[in-house]
Amino acid sequence: MPKEIMYGDAIAAAIIEEMQRDPNVIFYGQNMAMTERDPMLKKFGKERVRIAPISETAEIGIGIGAAMTGLRPVVELWMSEFMLVAFDQVINEAPRLRYMSGGQVNVPVVLKAGYGFCAGWAGQHSNCIYHTMMGIPGLKVVVPSTPADAKGLMAAAIRDDNPVVYLHPYMLTLDKGEVPEGEYVVPIGLSDIKRAGSDVTIVAIGWMVKKALAAAERLAEEGISTEVVDPRTLAPLDITTIVNSVKKTGRVVLVDQAPRHSSAAAVIAGEIAEHAVGSVGALRMVTALDTPIPYSEPLENYVVPNEDKIIEAVKSVMAHEAVAA
Amino acid sequence: MPQKTAKRPAPRSSKISNHQLRWIYTQMVRIREFEEAVKRTFIEHPGVIRGHSHLGDGAEASIVGALSTRRDRDFVMPSYRCHGYPIVLGTPLRNMMAEVFGRKDGLCHGFGGSMHLADPSRYFPGTSGIIGQSIAHATGAALTAQIKNSGQIVYCFFGDGASKQGAFFESLNMAAVWKLPIIYVLENNQYQAYTHFSLEDANAAAGDALSKKAEAFSIPGATVDGTDPLAVHKVVAKAADRARAGKGPSLVETKFYRLSAHGNVITVPPLPTQFPEHEAVAVYGNRKEFEQWKSKDPIKRFRARLIKDRVLTVASATKIESAARAEVDDAVQFALASPLPAPEEALQYVYA
Ligand SMILES: Cc1ncc(C[n+]2csc(CCOP(=O)(O)OP(=O)(O)O)c2C)c(N)n1
Ligand SMILES: [Mg+2]
Numbered sequence: 001m002p003k004e005i006m007y008g009d010a011i012a013a014a015i016i017e018e019m020q021r022d023p024n025v026i027f028y029g030q031n032m033a034m035t036e037r038d039p040m041l042k043k044f045g046k047e048r049v050r051i052a053p054i055s056e057t058a059e060i061g062i063g064i065g066a067a068m069t070g071l072r073p074v075v076e077l078w079m080s081e082f083m084l085v086a087f088d089q090v091i092n093e094a095p096r097l098r099y100m101s102g103g104q105v106n107v108p109v110v111l112k113a114g115y116g117f118c119a120g121w122a123g124q125h126s127n128c129i130y131h132t133m134m135g136i137p138g139l140k141v142v143v144p145s146t147p148a149d150a151k152g153l154m155a156a157a158i159r160d161d162n163p164v165v166y167l168h169p170y171m172l173t174l175d176k177g178e179v180p181e182g183e184y185v186v187p188i189g190l191s192d193i194k195r196a197g198s199d200v201t202i203v204a205i206g207w208m209v210k211k212a213l214a215a216a217e218r219l220a221e222e223g224i225s226t227e228v229v230d231p232r233t234l235a236p237l238d239i240t241t242i243v244n245s246v247k248k249t250g251r252v253v254l255v256d257q258a259p260r261h262s263s264a265a266a267v268i269a270g271e272i273a274e275h276a277v278g279s280v281g282a283l284r285m286v287t288a289l290d291t292p293i294p295y296s297e298p299l300e301n302y303v304v305p306n307e308d309k310i311i312e313a314v315k316s317v318m319a320h321e322a323v324a325a
Numbered sequence: 326m327p328q329k330t331a332k333r334p335a336p337r338s339s340k341i342s343n344h345q346l347r348w349i350y351t352q353m354v355r356i357r358e359f360e361e362a363v364k365r366t367f368i369e370h371p372g373v374i375r376g377h378s379h380l381g382d383g384a385e386a387s388i389v390g391a392l393s394t395r396r397d398r399d400f401v402m403p404s405y406r407c408h409g410y411p412i413v414l415g416t417p418l419r420n421m422m423a424e425v426f427g428r429k430d431g432l433c434h435g436f437g438g439s440m441h442l443a444d445p446s447r448y449f450p451g452t453s454g455i456i457g458q459s460i461a462h463a464t465g466a467a468l469t470a471q472i473k474n475s476g477q478i479v480y481c482f483f484g485d486g487a488s489k490q491g492a493f494f495e496s497l498n499m500a501a502v503w504k505l506p507i508i509y510v511l512e513n514n515q516y517q518a519y520t521h522f523s524l525e526d527a528n529a530a531a532g533d534a535l536s537k538k539a540e541a542f543s544i545p546g547a548t549v550d551g552t553d554p555l556a557v558h559k560v561v562a563k564a565a566d567r568a569r570a571g572k573g574p575s576l577v578e579t580k581f582y583r584l585s586a587h588g589n590v591i592t593v594p595p596l597p598t599q600f601p602e603h604e605a606v607a608v609y610g611n612r613k614e615f616e617q618w619k620s621k622d623p624i625k626r627f628r629a630r631l632i633k634d635r636v637l638t639v640a641s642a643t644k645i646e647s648a649a650r651a652e653v654d655d656a657v658q659f660a661l662a663s664p665l666p667a668p669e670e671a672l673q674y675v676y677a
Contacts, residue, residue, distance in 0.1 A: 054487065295441070
């Protein structure tokens, strides 16, 4: 039976259920499990649920080492930028070890982090850094946009035998949605059509899915039928679903909270160019502007994509003839 | 009216003049008033301060005691909990408050906010919100001073939590090998966000002081009562002498207590946010700890001592306090009246 719960609680539900299912799953990070009253600590004990100091290199590196030797650690990193302190571990250790061992060693670690907190946190806490990680063979990257996907993809990430970077948009933490109770796994590597439509395809990621759906609602009032595709997983990327949608509508807008050249949108645009050339009348990318994220509200709003920018882009591609597939 | 800060008397390591004692008290009060005003703003003007703000109430004796040994051109490089330091350096409170409010007249034109104040003209080059990383930046400033033979030293402030970061260990090792002119002030306010330091620090877990980390780098390490500005002055003065003499870095642990919660409650806008109860109470249910440390409030204690020693009278102390209150009120009014930046300004400052 599905139940309405918050995005943040959906992630927690998946971690709890996976820890119940598999005694090798452990969970640690900073500023968690601080007292004996902590519900996770109560449930699973202080062997499996731990508090860590501000030591990202060791937190992530220890997770990798434990994963190489039989555990399935979930490392709570809070904000994705804190991973940058330990980017060697994320980029040049975790995803390389299996390959270099000729397939002998697996690294089933989950690096959980929020991202893109555009709420006045300024230049170092509001960013989208998934682009750097989605091009690293051996590393999986998931970005759920709904509470149900948040639960299902966390379960899949924990069960996966590869290192998985699990990125949740901080802006969605309190959003509610229906989430299946009990075991629920969303396969890694499958896009999801969040809204069906026929005139134009919007491919949106994370928090931007919510903005795209709101824009689609407004566009419908003006008679424009929008299909919203959510890749959900950036690596591996399910390009087939995206290309099929684009071939159907003939027009595409890619919405990404990252700056243009470090966006997943830029990668997706390349795939569309190769696989749907001839079927696309027009393509637009709506991304953050090429600046760090500023503190003050009008500056931040100016830099980050919003509904109006999406609507403007959709209308501009609507001015082009769709090319028949 | 912005208050003119009395000119800081030239520091002498051993003897502290009455003039300097009054200067120390004045700066401590100015910091406290500023932080109280930031905190009140969350209630009186909800939404004006965005993101995450962190206050230095409780740290005043550590900040001012340390900086009372500073000479005019020495660098000051704290962590993201950065309001207190530029106040001592003479940065106008108007522009500081305007920055915290995200206004055009802010110190950084609204681009940085509470966590990222910078005033390079006053030897305060800027801060990082990524814990521990600015320890390396401060060490770099010491390298500049050494190579340019400028006679400057660096006051590097960071938290107990930051001392668990790789950048801490790497920087102290290099500074020791290169004999860089820097003082590492480890501000042990006993909490790393919501975590009590005893839960995450190897020295603390073994019953040792955090300054023991200095032994790993074979440099001097000391722990001092960070609620007493004169005790801090004395220990930091020694570290400053060593740095100025080209003998290299020292580690000083100032032990005090953060008096407010870590920061305002983290939430998703437009939900309102303000400062919650201190973690000792809210997380650990330990009101006794909180009350005990509150009774050691560095400002109250220093005030009582100065009055007892006849450095201040009740009237002169009150005068310092009302002047600071007026200066901060003026800063708040100025900041509220300052316009928000125009959206397109966001495209500035990306490249030099
Ligand atoms: C690399 C990194 N990890 C985690 C955080 C989140 N964080 C922000 S403040 C803080 C606590 C810092 O504690 P401490 O160094 O003791 O400084 P204090 O806040 O007590 O002044 C943490 C963990 C961060 N900003 N950067
Ligand atoms: Mg601390």
